[in-house]
Amino acid sequence: MDRIIDTIEAIAALFVGLVAADIFLSVLLRRFFSIQIPDSYDFGRMLLGILIFWGIAATSYRGTHITVDLVWAQANRRWKRVIDIFATLVLLFVVTVQTYTLFDKVRSTYVDHVLTFDLGLPTWPFFAVAWIGDVSAVVLIAIRTFRLIVHPEEMRESRPVSR
Template sequence: MTMHGFADRPDPGGSGNYIKFDGALAHIENAFNLAAAFSILALMLLAVAQVLGRLLLNIPIPGFIDITEQAMAIFAFAGVAYCQRVGGHIRMEIVLGQLSGRALWICELVGVLLVTFVVGLLVYGSWFHFERAWTFGDSTMDIGLETWPSKLIVPVALSLLFLRLLLQAYGYARLVANPEATPVGVPVIHDAAEAAKHEIEEAFGDEAAEGDRK
């Protein structure tokens, strides 16, 4: 069984600016992912209030559907760059799992470059959707919420993903040039035990991993 983990430990032979940019970008991705998590929690609480309001007082929350529709953009897009960073996305590894060394890194680089191109097109298109909503004052059907904030979230979140993909493309290109280098800032294929260890480090910090080793 193979699972995705990520490599982000400083490499003595790596570029200092590359590692610093990776760390700075990770902080922004964490903040976006936290916003996505809070939006899900807020919607769950709002749904509970909606159900209880209808059952007990027969008073539904005005614009519940409108609010839900607009909030969906946050939890659907805000966490995508974080997911890409930690290798949390789902993909087929029938071929990649059999490769190693420079051949693996070349395939990873080609895949990331293709995704970067597609995401770039999505950023371009989603920005125009936002621009139209801003220009024409688009609003929801029920309580007339402005739609431009939720439409702005999409190109902003995808731009963050675009930066992460560019960083990973550089990381893979670095490994293509030197397959013996330590992977930095790129997802790598791990078995279940290694993936679990990285998840513990991500959730609780390096102290937990250090204590586990002791």
């Protein structure tokens, strides 16, 4: 399971690099050479969407997303575990529904043959990669739920300092 988790996190990091490179290259070419990459805006927009869904996958397992843990911080060890399990189950439900609806977006962009503006490339593969990131989030949240319930000792420190 740890290999799956690490792979998903590495893919998310790759997309961070791709988005940063796209933005940097676009600005550099436009500023100094007055050249615009065809479909740069479309690629940037779709890569950012991909990044968001893969980022959800990466942060969902670790529980390192921004949280406000006023009740959790005051609870004893047993109640902290109960709260973590409940919150993770809610997150699993929400992200599963989100994954289902995002698949509809992938399907509709494929069926409607939605293309980029300049090059006329199909957009559905970008939506499909984002959807795979969302599926990865569901898998990681399910692993997190399983570990919280059955093997809580396998969980690394799941909460940052409360903010």
